[in-house]
Amino acid sequence: QLQLQESGPGLVKPSETLSLTCTVSGGSITSDTSYWGWIRQPPGKGLEWVASVYHNGNSHYNPSLKSRVIISVDTSKNQFSLKMSSVTAADTALYYCAGGKYNWNYGIDSWGQGTLVTVSS
Amino acid sequence: SYVLTQPPSVSVAPGQTARVSCGGTDIGDHGVHWYQQKPGQAPVLVVYDDSDRPSGIPERFSGSNSGNTATLTISRVEAGDEADYYCQVWDTSSDHLYVFGTGTKVTVL
Numbered sequence: 161q162l163q164l165q166e167s168g169p170g171l172v173k174p175s176e177t178l179s180l181t182c183t184v185s186g187g188s189i190t191s192d193t194s195y196w197g198w199i200r201q202p203p204g205k206g207l208e209w210v211a212s213v214y215h216n217g218n219s220h221y222n223p224s225l226k227s228r229v230i231i232s233v234d235t236s237k238n239q240f241s242l243k244m245s246s247v248t249a250a251d252t253a254l255y256y257c258a259g260g261k262y263n264w265n266y267g268i269d270s271w272g273q274g275t276l277v278t279v280s281s
Numbered sequence: 282s283y284v285l286t287q288p289p290s291v292s293v294a295p296g297q298t299a300r301v302s303c304g305g306t307d308i309g310d311h312g313v314h315w316y317q318q319k320p321g322q323a324p325v326l327v328v329y330d331d332s333d334r335p336s337g338i339p340e341r342f343s344g345s346n347s348g349n350t351a352t353l354t355i356s357r358v359e360a361g362d363e364a365d366y367y368c369q370v371w372d373t374s375s376d377h378l379y380v381f382g383t384g385t386k387v388t389v390l
Binding site for chain 2: 206208209222224226265269271
């Protein structure tokens with residue numbers, strides 16, 4: 161059973177960079193079929209795709225966030241990470257790391273428990 | 282980018298059938314996935330590729346997709362089915378690849 165666990169600061173100041181890491185256990189991040197990513201949910205609101213990546217680094221970004229976001233993979237640690245620069249209060253959200261197969265063509269079947277990131281001075 | 286519209290809420294009595302719609306232009310041409318999210322929990326995939334169920338999901342959950350509307354059907358609704366439900370598609374026609382619906386709160390009366 162694949163397990164995903166987010167880690168990172170829960171509080172980030174405006175204009176600074178948000179950094180989150182997802183640790184994958186119960187399976188290898190280098191599986192050819194697996195596709196990893198981040199999805200966020202502002203308090204009381206719906207789900208929004210942020211970015212996603214294959215283990216070889218081939219990545220995709222939400223166009224509305226692309227200029228501020230980088231997603232990367234560390235195969236040696238079985239982890240993938242998210243960096244979001246120039247954050248504002250609008251980036252306050254529960255951030256989920258997630259996984260699935262084949263560009264999530266069969267849905268997102270693995271989710272972390274989520275980590276709340278608050279942007280505030 | 283592609284827009285998926287869901288009703289904000291659906292109410293259903295225990296034992297009855299709940300239907301949650303997801304509207305989008307030619308959504309029938311996309312594979313639709315459905316997620317259940319209970320308060321304080323991460324989403325769970327309940328239907329993928331329009332009508333398939335992951336292992337462990339009860340047969341009471343089913344899906345269909347045609348034209349401009351996809352539908353999640355929950356038969357013989359139980360109190361434990363009360364949750365938010367989101368549809369999602371993979372839109373290869375734009376850079377915004379993964380689109381979620383607006384979400385529907387299913388309330389069991």
